[in-house]
Amino acid sequence: QQPVQSPQAVILREGEDAVINCSSSKALYSVHWYRQKHGEAPVFLMILLKGGEQKGHEKISASFNEKKQQSSLYLTASQLSYSGTYFCGTERLVRRGGSEKLVFGKGTKLTVNP
């Protein structure tokens, strides 16, 4: 089951904040965030685990609400370098012995203008 990301796209001015959401209809064990610039490979940002703490570094942080099966990515005081498409990948809680795999959302395109 593919997670749903919102918004689909957002345009900011440098210095503004943004929140990107990722929701699943299934119980999750972990949520992974990646950023992909046009024509480049996705780059890992962070992993949030069930029962884990909110993660963050510098001006990018994320949270995981286990009850709502929802994760949010927070971008504070955005920089031009933050432009790209942000993907969340979700890992469902599976039966014992089941394989762990990520299902990615369709992405949120973030554009930061000067």
Next chain:
Amino acid sequence: EAGVAQSPRYKIIEKRQSVAFWCNPISGHATLYWYQQILGQGPKLLIQFQNNGVVDDSQLPKDRFSAERLKGVDSTLKIQPAKLEDSAVYLCASSGGTSIRTDTQYFGPGTRLTVL
């Protein structure tokens, strides 16, 4: 540390032709993934290897796609015969361990396939 290498970077073929992609993961990485990314979509897992064994290939269209990872290092993904809907970027990723909960996946630059 060298990243994940993929070749070719671009490939254009006619439908019904065959094509193969190659991936060299980061040295020492046990787990290798192949993803398909259609324009405007997130990556979709096709197959996951742990060393040279298949962990998950549930979303691999086995009637036309095949993959192997000989000796637990390099991997090749083949499509035979290709269809128009196979046009996508094929991403290879690798991770050092065997759990996605603790091990970052490092992606290669991808191979952009166009099927005409």
